[in-house]
Each structure stands twice: as C-alpha cells, then as structure tokens.
Amino acid sequence: MTAQALQPKDYKSVVPPTWCAGCGDYGVLNSLYKAFSELNIDYNNTVIVSGIGCSSRFPFFVKTYGIHTAHGRALPVAMGVKLANPELRVVATGGDGDGFSIGGGHVPHICRKNVDITYIIMDNRIYGLTKGQVSPTSDMGMVSSTTPYGSPDRPVNPLAFCLVYGATFVAQGYSGNPKEIAALIKQGMEHKGFSYINLVSPCPTFNKTNTFQAYKDLVEPLPDDHDRTNLPRAVELALNPGGKIRTGVYFESDTPSYQERLDEIKSKASKFTAAGFAGIVDLYRP
Amino acid sequence: MTAQALQPKDYKSVVPPTWCAGCGDYGVLNSLYKAFSELNIDYNNTVIVSGIGCSSRFPFFVKTYGIHTAHGRALPVAMGVKLANPELRVVATGGDGDGFSIGGGHVPHICRKNVDITYIIMDNRIYGLTKGQVSPTSDMGMVSSTTPYGSPDRPVNPLAFCLVYGATFVAQGYSGNPKEIAALIKQGMEHKGFSYINLVSPCPTFNKTNTFQAYKDLVEPLPDDHDRTNLPRAVELALNPGGKIRTGVYFESDTPSYQERLDEIKSKASKFTAAGFAGIVDLYRP
Amino acid sequence: MARDDVIIRIGGEGGEGIISSGDIITGASAKAGFHVYTFKTFPAEIRGGYAMYQLRASSKQILSQGDGFDVFVAFNNDAYQVNKKELKPGTVLLWDGPEGGDIQPESHPGVISYAVPMTRIAKDELKAPKAKNMVALGAISTLFSFPIETLKENIRLKFGKKGQEVVDINIRAIDMGKEYVEKNIKKQDPYRLGEPQAKDKDVIVISGNEAVGLGALAAKVEFFSAYPITPATEIAIMLARNLPKLGGTLVQAEDEIASLGNVIGASYAGAKSMTATSGPGLSLMTELLGLASIAEIPLVVANVQRGGPSTGLPTKHEQSDLFTAVYGGHGDMSRIVLAVDNVEDCFHLTVDAFNLAEKYQIPVILLSDGSLGFRTEGIKVPDPSTLKLIDRKWFEPKGGEEVYKRYEYTKDLVSPMSKPGQPGGNYVATGLEHGEVSRPVYTPENHTRMIDKRFGKLANIEDEYKPTEREGDENADLGIISWGSTQGAVREALARARADGLKVAALYPKLIFPLPEKAIAKFAKSVKKVLIPEINKQAQFAELVRARTGIDSIRYNIYGGLPFPPGDIYNKIKEVIRP
C-alpha cells in the first residue's frame, strides 16, 4: 500500500456499474469511495460481501476484495470472513429484499454477536433485479407485478429491527444526500462492533412511488438534540412518528465486539492444556 | 361437537407427554387445556402447528388437528393452514430455538401480515431436545455443551422483536403461574390478527441456571397502569429495565387481519372478469 | 423460391424495447393466423448487456426455435458483434445504419445486407428515440410480409390507454420504417410469409410460464405462495392477477422455504396448493419437500430451470436440475418428477401434476426451463370441460370410536386423508416416522413398512399414467430419448432425418421419476442405438436411465446456456447412424 492518501477514484474497480441511469445506488457507491478515501482505507485489506440484487452487485465496482454470495446470505459469509481474519475490514452491502426478506433471519444474530462489520442496505422498497415486485419495505397497497391489486402487507422497519436486535451502531441516510452518507459510512467503519446503515436509495425503474421527488419533503435530519445513547428513544424515532424519514445516527454504544469475546474464550481455553494437540488426545485415554 | 361445555381434560389426547418430570411445558399444556375449555373451543376445528424441539411435541398432546413440521417452520405452515381455511382456529407452538434461531426469519413477516393465529413460545433459554446447547435466549456467559467457556452471545429479546415486527397482540407469561398463562392464551385466541405469547418455561434437565427457583424473584406483573396501546412504552418495558421479567399483555391493537386484506383483493380482482376461467383465457388472445 | 418459414432475430441492448417489440409482432402474427414460436434471452443485469428476441413464423406448423436465424436485425454494434459469426451466406443482415447507429458492418460474402437508419429516423424525424423498435418492426414487416395491419391494430390496443399521442407516434414509426424500405431497399432474399391459415379463433399466444399458471387455474388451484425468482416469476405474476378472480389466495412469501411451508399448510388444510421457483429456490426447499413426502401431503412445485450451479446464468437455459429434482433431499424420499416439452404441455402437465399429487398424496416437481418459460407459442384455446381432474382420497368418518389411521395400509397404499374441521378425523401430521395412526413410532418393522408404503404407492404409476410418447420408425437404427424442452428440436431433426431416408425413432417421456422403465426398455429394444441429447454437463437423464434400467446410451450434451438447434441434432443423427 502506498503511503500517499488515496483519492475516491482510486477505489473504483475496472468494472463499470450495471445500474440504470438515475438509480439511487450510484450515490451510495460514490459516497463509499469518498468515505474510504477519507479513512485512507487499504483496499487490499478490505472485503465487501453482498447477496443477490441490483444493490448486491456493489462488490464488483470497488477495488477491494469481495464476495457476491447467494440471495440473503451476505451476513453469514461476511461474518465468516471477519472471524477467520480479524485484520480484514469487512463491509456487507445489499438490498431491502436481500437483507430483510430472505436474509432477515441472519440479522438479529450478527447484531447480538456484535461482529465488527458494517452493513449497508440500499432500501428502494422494491425488488429491482427481478424487475419490480414488492419488497418487505414496500408500502402497504403498493401495486407491483405480483401485487396488481395492491400489497396486503405492512412494511418492515429495518432501523427499529436492528435497534432491538442489539446493533451497537444504527444510522440512516438518503441517497439524495451523498455527503451525509459518506459521513455515516465513515462513522460506521470506525465503530467497534456491528454497524447498521440504512440508506434510502430510490429505484426509478421499478418503483414509481418512492422516487427522489417523493422523498424530497419527507427526509429530514434527526433532531439536533438527539441522544444517541438512548435506546428506547431511538426505537421511538425509528418507529417513524409523523411519517418522516430521519437521517443521522440513531444509536451508538460501546460494547465488546464478538472478537473480544472470542479472544477471551481462547485465552480461557488455552489454560486447559499446555500440550496442544497431544494434550487433546490425552483426554481420550481410557 | 356436543353443545355441552368441554372440560380441560376433554382436550387431552391419548398420547402422554414425553417431557421430563418438572419440565415447565407441563404448566403451559395444562393452561392451554384450561383456556380452550373456557372458550369452549371446538377441537375438531382447531389446528396446532409446531416445529421441532421438546416444546414442539405439543400438538401430539392435544386432541385437535395438528402438524409437527420441521425445525423452525411452524409459522409458515401455520399461515398456510389459516389462509387456506380461515374457518379454522390456528395455534403455533414451539421453543426459543425453533422460533428465534432457525425460524427467526419467518416471525417478522407473519407479524407484519397480521395473520390471525396465536403463537406460543416456551422459552427455556436452552435447546432441550438436542440435550443442552445455548439457545438464542440464553444469557451471555452461559456454559453449555457447545459453550464450555461460556456463551459469547447476548440474548435475543422475543418480546421486543415481535413488538417492532408489528404483532398486534404481545404478551408474556410464566410457567410457574399457569392461571395467568391460561388467561393470556384466552386473550390471544380472541384477538383478531397475530398474537404472540412468550412463556418463560424452565428446563430443569439442561438449564440449571434459569430454574423456577431462580425466576421466583424476577417475575412480576406489568405495572397496573400499563397502557397496552402505547407501542414505544411497550418496547421500553420489553427491553427489560431492571432485569425483571414482567408478565401480562404488553401491547394490543385493532388492525385489519391479513384475511380481511386478502378478501379485499379478491373482491377487487373479481371486478376484472365476469367470465371466470374463460375470461382469463381471453386475456391471451393475440 | 419463396421461403414461408422465417426466423428473425433482433439483438440490442437490454432496455431498448427489443422484448416488447418482439412480443407485439409475435402477437400480431398469431392473430393474423400465422404459427409463431419465440425465444428470448435477457442479460442478468437490469440494464446494459445484450438482449435478444427471436421469432420464428410461418403459415405452417413450427416445432422449435430453429437453427440460427434467417434474418438478423442489429440494433447496435454489441449485438452485431455477438451475432456476426452466425451470418452465413443466404442470411439477411438488417442493421441500424448507414447513419445514426454505431454499427460498421464488415463484409460478409453471400450475406444480404439491408441498412435501415432506425435510430436516425426515430430520433431526428420522429423526435421519439424510444420508437426505434417500431421503425424496425415496420421495416421487418414490409420486407418479410408480416401482417402490418394487424400489427397496427395491436399497437392501438396495447398503447390505447397511454393516450392517442403514444399510439400515433408508434404507428407513424411503423409507417416510416415501411416507407424507408419501400423507397430505399431492393429485396434480394427469399423470405416471405405465405397466406395465413383461416384465422383460427381458438388460438391464444402465451408463454410457457403463463401456460403453467393457466394449467394451475384449470386444475382448480386454490392456494399459491412463491418468492420471486428469474425465470419463474411470471408464473406468480400470472396467478397474482388471476387467481384472486377465481377466489383463490396468492402469497408472496419472505423466501422459498416459507413459500413451501405455506403450501404444505394449505394442502394439509385441504386446498390444492402450489409454488413456483427456479434452481436456487428448489435447493432451499429440499428440507421441506422431505416433510411433504413423509407426511404424504399433495402439492406441486413448478421449477423453471436456469443455468447453474448457484446463481449461475439466471437468465439462460439449462436442463440441469434433474438430479436434484429426482435425488435431492436427505433420506429415502419419494416424490414425482414431470418435465414439460412445449408451451401446450406446460398447460396440460400442470394439470397432470395436480392430478398426480392429489392421487398419490405426494409432492410433484414440474420441471420447466428458462427458454420455455419465456418463449411464447400460439396454442389451441384450452377447454377445461375436457379435463379430468382427480380429487384426493378423502377420509369420511364413520362415526365410531375408532382412532383415525391417517397412514392406513390400504390396498393401493394411498390412505384416506382427513380434512381439518371434521370430527373423528383428528390427527397430527409429522415429519417423524409414524405408524398407521399418525404418532411417532421408532421400531425397525414400522420404518421399513412405512418406507415401503411411500415408495410402493407409486409402483404402478407408469401403467396408471401414460407418461411417454413415441414417434418415428419401427425398427430404427437410432432411437432418441428426449426429455423436457429439447423435444421440439428433436422432432424437427427427426423429420429431416427421416425425409433423408434415415430410420430414426424418438421417445418423449413426460414422467421423469419414477422413470417409465418399461416404456424405455421397450423402446431401447426396438432400436439399434439410443441417443440422449440434453443440456447439461453430467448427462443427468442418461445417468438416471442407466441407473434405473442399465441401458447405455450415446450422450450428446451441450451446456452453454442455449437450447439445442435442431440442425445440430440432425447432424448428430447422421453422424451416429453413418459414422
């Protein structure tokens, strides 16, 4: 790694993004380049892990290591990477469907374990890659190819979920405000433990309701005096009073990361044997 | 069905419970018999669906219809039963592992859909059937066969989860207080939409920490003045201030059930064709 | 001599309206009485990447997508580059030029080249760059005698609700394509559609996926739950629109495991139930399929195969899920597997799938594939009154005090199933091994007996269901066994080979598992050699045939994400018979 500071463009891979013109994910990608450069992150020492979806193509566009896994499985794979080599920086990226529909069962567990990775969701309230079906964050009543008479489901609330799951850093940003996103990604990357960043990122191709235009009047920053150590208050705000989309850091806490706890286990365990493998074999002598 | 009121014993099946002596699940089973008899529930018109685990053996012990599915899949199967025949009463039962580890991805979705079933979890903070490994509700530091040096995971909080998932009825009971459980099951069964009942139900065989003895001083009723329509407050209490285990109804709301929304869709859809199948075929005429 | 059988391939960038314009000209042609057969590929990305639509049309019957193309319509240089090596003498290159587009064709000796400046016309003259595809349709129709009036009629119908302006632009685009051709191009090729047959009122143009949905409706499906996945999503889309009209329930589940769980519950409750997915989803369903198998719960899983393994080639064609459909899942797990051959089959075999599921109380996997799922054909309007629907063997309580034996050992090994709600039929379905009364039983005798039941109930399926079709010569030098959508290419190759005087026969099994061993053995005996062409690496069907019957075959496998061209199979026939 060169000692010189890296520019955002230095994080660009040779693969050009395959997203539609106007896709909100471009803003996220550029913000990530920016955040990485501001932290002068070593791209050789970073792994971006994703599932399947438009947003999950992310790793291909960044000059880091990466894994484009299966639909919904970004988090378990990302966790494996981090635990096998804690020196690596690990980021997981994906969509609302990938993260909170098929992958929804994994989120609580990485949160409660507090594995030190940053999870970035690009929430477009739609399944983009499969061409426009309702996603778990879609509004009730939304018309899509599989809900021609309107969706009968109430949307999930990823922010509130991650808060009660025990995530130790929870933030929200908006693709129309890439500077803030870059700042949030930076904070998330510097946070010790699991950080969740929910990004509102419109899909102009298949979601004609939740557009940049429509979000304009809905997005606002969290109150200035928001106390990011107050979990119940963070949940209350995440439950979305007044239908506003509030951006910023909802919650942050200083909690030992999973790695710290695993290290403790290893040091406890190592007291039980001095002889390594041979000592283990001895346990089975009759 | 006879017109005469049914007694608790009338709900007993011929299969004797296979649980260990002292298992908390006996209390739950008896409370359910009692609740059913007080509601004079028609056992021929009721289906109990479970996953796999000690607690998931439940359906075999009740004289209703039942499905003992695969590990973690009680909810999707229960939902299928209910939607295919809304006349049936459907109850899902299971353990903490079944519900919040392998099955955890299904809970948010049945909650947000508000499918009209009652979900009863017997939380013993351990995997009973597989002989004592930590479960998602186990305390951090718990020693079990797979965590000989203590569990590195913080526990999940099923109550808080279901609250932010949008469950429209959320309650907690304690196996040491079967009368209250019976009352909660009754209310859950009468609630329209998805009701979640978390039952603290010790496993004396494999969990030597969270015993009836240990719970004695921890369990207390929700404050008398608790407002069950206040979601943020319910979450706050579920987040367990002071380490107490509070029993009672945390939250209840009157929200259209999934069936009502599906019926709306059917009535909308039926406006589009008068001719039934033939009308659908006509859509494909070139 | 005029050629009344034209294969037109349109290639361009995903998002340029290739697919929608293809659908329009296909519909119009069918409406005018032509036979049509389409083939499409999309990029796996939403945007960027190569998209292709191929239409074969004729006034006579068509069996496959054909060999290569007769006419290639190049929308852009990428598409030209991908297809240029297939430009053979006698084929036509219709390209976006000479100005406005980005193509600079090389010289292709013997290829007939027509330049139509579609981009320029759409952009500069129409001020509607998106209408480029309609300019192309106008040119194509004019050059090869496609029914331009019906085309316009359909455009009016299709765009009507978007307003007169949109209709007008598109109609004008078509006319300008037509005029440009009439003024500037001298036809040098033989491709010209003949007189269409008397318009058959009873034709619909429908894709394989939609036909599966229609089949399910005809079979009276009551419950459907699925999770979107390419190339199966259209089954859900079709049913989302139509199932509620008939009172049924459709759920978009949180994942494939949940969708199969929903279906199991619904079927237990008494409803005819189904899900649809593709390879990755089928893999996720493996565990719950075992539950349905041991608990003897009828249900249908339509699996629309795509290129594998893993995410693989999500928008491409492959026949590589046979192994997992037949053998996937832990334990000795009984199931039925069917494979569809063509669009009409998609309808009928879906009906059969429900019938077999209900009859044998078992999960039925219906194997379709991406190219069949997406392609449209004109098929006869299905008449539901001619279909025989099989209902489950229901348990009717006799009112005594007897315990209900859900898994009673009956003569045909299918046990009467109780529908929840009725007194006297209470039972707990379970994935644990159970006795005749549905309770866990762990004795060796019981496990043996119950496994024998679950496989034994299928023992006569080959006789009870006519799962194969034979065509061709009686004592042939070569017999082809072809499963799934490779059939069309085989039929066409067979006809050509027999016209050449070669003695060839073919067998088309619709039932893949349990394998129709008697029919296959009989067929193999009746021919000198057996050839099994299929689109996968591992010769999955040929291996199954050898595993079940010991019959050896010549294997012919391709696996590039594309269907078989009939010419390749024809060549293989010749090569095998006269080496």
Place this chain on the structure above:
Amino acid sequence: MARDDVIIRIGGEGGEGIISSGDIITGASAKAGFHVYTFKTFPAEIRGGYAMYQLRASSKQILSQGDGFDVFVAFNNDAYQVNKKELKPGTVLLWDGPEGGDIQPESHPGVISYAVPMTRIAKDELKAPKAKNMVALGAISTLFSFPIETLKENIRLKFGKKGQEVVDINIRAIDMGKEYVEKNIKKQDPYRLGEPQAKDKDVIVISGNEAVGLGALAAKVEFFSAYPITPATEIAIMLARNLPKLGGTLVQAEDEIASLGNVIGASYAGAKSMTATSGPGLSLMTELLGLASIAEIPLVVANVQRGGPSTGLPTKHEQSDLFTAVYGGHGDMSRIVLAVDNVEDCFHLTVDAFNLAEKYQIPVILLSDGSLGFRTEGIKVPDPSTLKLIDRKWFEPKGGEEVYKRYEYTKDLVSPMSKPGQPGGNYVATGLEHGEVSRPVYTPENHTRMIDKRFGKLANIEDEYKPTEREGDENADLGIISWGSTQGAVREALARARADGLKVAALYPKLIFPLPEKAIAKFAKSVKKVLIPEINKQAQFAELVRARTGIDSIRYNIYGGLPFPPGDIYNKIKEVIRP
C-alpha cells in the same frame, strides 16, 4: 469352552444412566487392554422411551457390533419386552429382580437367567436409587470377568470432582453388585474375557464423532461453525472444547445455512474451515454448497446420517443421504463425497477431506452415520507427525500490472487462490458464472469451459488418491462392495465365509464421488457376482455404481434404523453363492 468375545446389551429407560454406565465399563475395559466396540441407541425424546447400550469386548480384535447379543441386561420391563424375542438358547438374561423391579420374565428354554435385584439394592440398601446402574456394572464385571479394579479407578477419576461421597456410593454399589453375584448366582454360561493384551499405552477410546473432531484438529482446522443436530452435535461439542485451545474459532450459528455461510466466508479469508450436520441440515445447505462449488471454495461438511426422510428417526442409523450428497443441489455442481467406515477412519478421512478440499478447491462432504458417530472404539493414538497435510495452491502476486485470474485455466485446472490482504490479488468471488478473471461472463463458450474446469479438475482423483481397499480371494465367486460403516459387518462376515471355504472378496471404497470407477470395474471383473449391502431403501450406492459404470449388482437393503448384523451378511453370502 470359555468364550473370550462377549456382547453385552444393556436396555432400560432413557435417563436411567444406561449410556453413562456403558461408557464407564467400556473405558475401563479398554484401559485394561481389551478391545471394545460399542453401539448405542437413544429415544428421540429426552425422557421416556427405550435406551440401549451395547458393548462388545474381547482380548482379540473386533470388527463390528456383532450379531444380536450374548448377554442381555434388562433394567426394566419395557426393555425386556423389546428384547425378549432375541433371547436365543445359550444367551444370558441378567434382569432386575426377583424383587424390586417390574420384570416378570417368561420362560425362555435354553436361556441362562440370572436375577440381580439392582433396584432394590440401590434403593433399599444404598439409599441411592440412581446407583442402580453401578450395581449392574458390579454384577456384570463379576460374571463375565470385566476388569473391576480398573472400573473403580475410572469411577474415582470420573466422579472425583463431585466429591468423595459420590465416589463412595458408586464404588459401594459396584461392590454390592459383585457380592450379590458371588453369594447368589452360579455361573452357567461360557462368556469370560481372556487375558488382556499387554496394555498398549497408545490406545484411546473415542466415538466416531469425536474422532472426526480430532481429525479436523490434526488437519489444522481453523474455523468451525455449526448448528446443533442429532447425531452430529458431538462433533461441535468436541471442537467447542478443544478448538479454542489451539487458537481456532468455533461458532454456534443460528441455523445450518448460516453455518455454511460462515464457513464459506472463513475459507475465502484463507482459513481451513468446516461444519458438521445431519440430513435435515445438509438439505438446508444445498444452495450454499452450490456457491462453494462454483466459486471453488474449499471446505468440509461432515454429515452424520440418521433415519430419514424429514425428521425421520433422528436417533437411528441409516445410509440414506448418499443420493443428496452426490446429486443434491441445482445445476451441474461438482463436489467430492467421502464415506467413513469405522472410528479410526473417522479420524483419517477427516484429514483426507481437508486435504482434498484444499487441493481441489471444492466442498467435500464426509458421510458418517449415527451408529458410527455414537459408538466408541479403542483406536491407536494418532500421530500427527505422520500425516501429510496438503495446503491450498496460493496465489503469489508477481507485482506486475496484470489482472489477477482467480479462475485461471491451469494445466491441472486448479487455479491459484488469493488470500485477502495481499495487493495484486483482489477479486470478487461470485456464484454467477464468471471468466478466468472473476467477473460475470454469460457467453456460451465461457460457461461450457468453466463447467468443464470444475469437473475436469477432479478427472484424476482416483489415481491421485487411493480411495479403495480390497480384501479376500482373488477369483471370488462373490464380490461385496460395501460403503460406509457397513464395512465392519462385511469384514466379519467375509472372514466367517472364507473360513467356511467360500470364495469371497470385498471392496471398500472411501471415495464415493467421483466414484472410483476403475477400481470398481476391475473388482467387478475379478468376481463372478457383485453384492452391495446397504442400509437404505433405494439402493443408493448400487444405483450410483450402475449409473457410473453400468455394473449390475445384487442388492441387499435393510432400512429399519439399525446397522447390519454380520450374521445376516454371512447368510446372504451363502445364499448367493450356493442358492
């Protein structure tokens, strides 16, 4: 004549200490220098239901659990009822009576019956009802010459940390069992262990599951993630205790999908990684196995088979996951499947599994089974210095500007893999079809080429790894091919049949897929007939053999949740050779 080979079966209620007392006498016997071989079954419920522990011991070598039992120790009436039909003339019934217990034995002509009032002694004399099992051990040891002093030594070691009182009660219980026998029972049976061999210091007593864990540690596993499931949990338990001692990481994941996901990530990051599960978990892992296969990520999945399908018979034995191990998963998915034969094999094949995974960059499924997983044997202490460990072919950047080709087409088709952290080796692993540079590529040529690579890299595995073992006569009348833990019974039956003068041979393949076709064909040629005994309905291995080689076999299948008794195979051999 004294019989120095005793099979003792202890049967009672789950929870009565059957299993723990069995483990104690087994350990003591091994420590004293005897050969031991155990077999256990548990009820699927925690409590209630029948539990059984069987110990075969001898001063000579033992190959299988044997036929039935020589001595049946009945703890209660249920157990007596289950086993009474196996009481044959010459066998011993040692039962809890004549007072205190609930057994009332019928008359069994020729059976030697000893009554020891274990319950009464424990309850009334010792005031420690739980010590019943120790009373039984005292009686057993006295009757059949088990090493009672070593037994006491081990009880002191085992219960020492529970306090002197507990030790004393248990020792007294043993003595009282001994005294009761000495005072009241006249030995009438021939079973008496001989002189143990000179104590071999290099023996450990270990279960199949623990041996898998030990093998993983010897192979230098660095990461393990699993979800508990019977009968595989003991692998995780063993590693949970020991892996952190060596600096490795163990995770209990939220489900099997997550555990395999963890393993994939860890292996990508460069760690030797593994998971362990049983059928239902393997089914859930199917999709992600495809990702590991296409992305060429080395990993090991130990699958401890149990009775299927679905939840099936979770605590029973079956060999019925072969089909899904070999064929499960959508698409053409390459993988390696190994099967373990005995406890020593569990150790060595786990090492092989890691070696093969790392060498070929592929997922390796190691098939074990419930009876092997639970049973303990005395095996030689493994010496890690004699093991050859294979490391991954790592990519070492040369420092140029070249793009790293993760899937480079090398001569052996295995491509150097880059470890994240190093400059110049950046790449994105993906489940999409990709080129040599790991980016999505959708062309037919590339897909064909990459599928060929993923299967082609295994083309020589049979030569590179010696995956079969042959024993028996050269030109035999019958050749048995036996996979997995059926081997022990086959070895013993073979020895008996050959002692009778029958000409029999056997082949034991450790590699199941890719099938060692050459060795099997050679073996089949060397014998007149082939017999394949296996514990499943569908003759899964025999079908695989016929699919891959065309070789027909006589099939011998049982599926009752129990392993083969060697006598049954011996009888089958006779029946086939001399019908």
